Amino acid sequence: MSSVKRQKQRKVLLMGKSGAGKSSMRSIVFSNYVAKDVRRLAATIDVEHSNIKFMGNLTLNLWDCGGQDGFVENYLTHQRSHVFSSVAVLIFVFDIESREPHTDVVNYSNIIRALQEWSPSAKVFCLIHKMDLVQASRRAQTFEERTEYIRSASEGFRDTVEFYPTSIWDQSLYKAWTQVIYFLIPNASTIENLLEMLAEVIDARELILYERTTCLMVTHVTRGVEASNPYIDRFERISSILKTHKQSLAKHTGIPAGSANFAELQIKTGRFMFFITRLTENTNLAVTIPPSEHVFNAARVNIALARPRFADLDIGNRKRPVDADS
């Protein structure tokens, strides 16, 4: 296991037709926009790069590729190798309300072929976006149909491509992006082992490790009775709750959303106790325990003691030059 620190920058392409909602998603997940602010975004010109540091030695190098025809043409021809080489993940966004779904899929196939040529081992995630515009009762079926159609045009990625329905108006966005992040984290199992040990020591029902800026979950540990928690979508729900709360605090205190962090949040009820605290430079830990003051106090002490071990897995402490692409 000598290679934990090897893969640092992971290139992620974000593609799809102009207006599909790529930049909206990116701004909400990575730049603290709220859903209703995205109307202010202008069409993306060429490629916009962002670097996002994650726990576990991962830096996302996100390429938001403007979807207007001229740009796409350019990606596929003059910039073909530049854009499509060494890609770890392609996220392709489909607008569910698109007026020309067939053209979208043809364009997708062209992208897929370029990807196959330059990064055959990449992973493809397709997001069927703006699902909020479809009436709730028809969502499942519409999604199913669209998915089948797109899969059939996925060529070499047919068997591995994953599909997620998304909307910026609910937590589905977090669900999809959490999957992407999890796929990219190189040392997820090391982190999980450490978390499991910690959970044991503090007698936690559940631990959720999430990244502080995006509020995306890195991983979680669930123990005992909590495994039957009926809210199986709770991880993305919590991401969404915390993100919204962060924005609310930022708005009220006048602190920029990027740094509007609480030092601690606690909730105590007769059924459970819960708190969120800083774990490392880039991560917070959400802890759920039985309703007991003893357990609560002991847990806080033990987490403080465990911090250095997690810090070793986190790259945020070390500053490094960011690759300049263009």
Added chain:
Amino acid sequence: TGKIPNTKTGDGKPRLLLMGQRRSGKSSISSVVFNKLAPSETLYLETTHRIHKESMHSFMDFQVWDLPAHIDYSDPAFDTEDIFSDISALIWVIDAQDEYYDAIQRLNTTILRLQESHPSIIIAVFVHKVDGLSEDYRTDTFRDIVQRVQDELCDAGFENAPVNFYQTSIYDHSIFEAFSKVIQKLIPELPSLEALLDALCASCRIEKAYLFDVLSKIYVATDTSPTDIGSYEICSDYIDVVVDISEIYGWERDEAEAAAEADDGGAVGDSGNKDAESLITMEKHGNNYLYLREINKYLALICIMGEDSATERKALIDYNVRVFQEALNRVFSR
């Protein structure tokens, strides 16, 4: 005294009547505030043809009636006595994005009518859908509507009509704030609640304290220091966090399993606190934080702590909150 909730007249419950032109947003408002419908889902609501009644059981019971746009007052079948009552509030919804001339006409006719039959009814005008308007245009539209309504009432010989105006949208907190203010007018105990909250703020150096109805996120009362929508928003958002997380982790556990967990967890039950409690400490302003405490089944106290209300004084806060809680439960003894 005439206006005590839960005493007789008809079914005795205060009523909130939503009226206004078609597509002005009445059903949307009622669904968003009382049924938690997502604002974007209101696009699919159909036109209301008959009175839709919604009962709210909370710290006090009240009803929300969503009325169809075109009530024909001359129709003998339509009995105003049946609809309006002395303990109700009329909320007139005007679509600020649409032509509002007719709406104002109808509103004024209604106000003048009610002035004769139910002089003590509370009247509120929601200048609605303001989210679609630019800042300037919004202010102008609002002023214009207020002016027109008042001028016409004045012409009809009715000066200083007790009508309150609010700018609202279902896409932000404004609709909840406006509803809060209307409902507060139906609570006879309001002055005592405000006095209790003032006392609490003074003794714990709390910046702002709200008493919230947790389910609807309407605030029942706040201390008498100036209120701004920002404080309301942060408290309302905070309730969401606590309610959502409590839902996620407060699920019914199997008794036996939970007990087994309690055994090896050691002393469960040592907390003894059945009422949910929550606290947020900020990173940058070390002292600044939010505090929430369940007061009873329906109500929660939410406080914004100021720079000098330090966390170390938590014990003092706990004590004063308990005093507040007891006093409050005497006010609403149910």
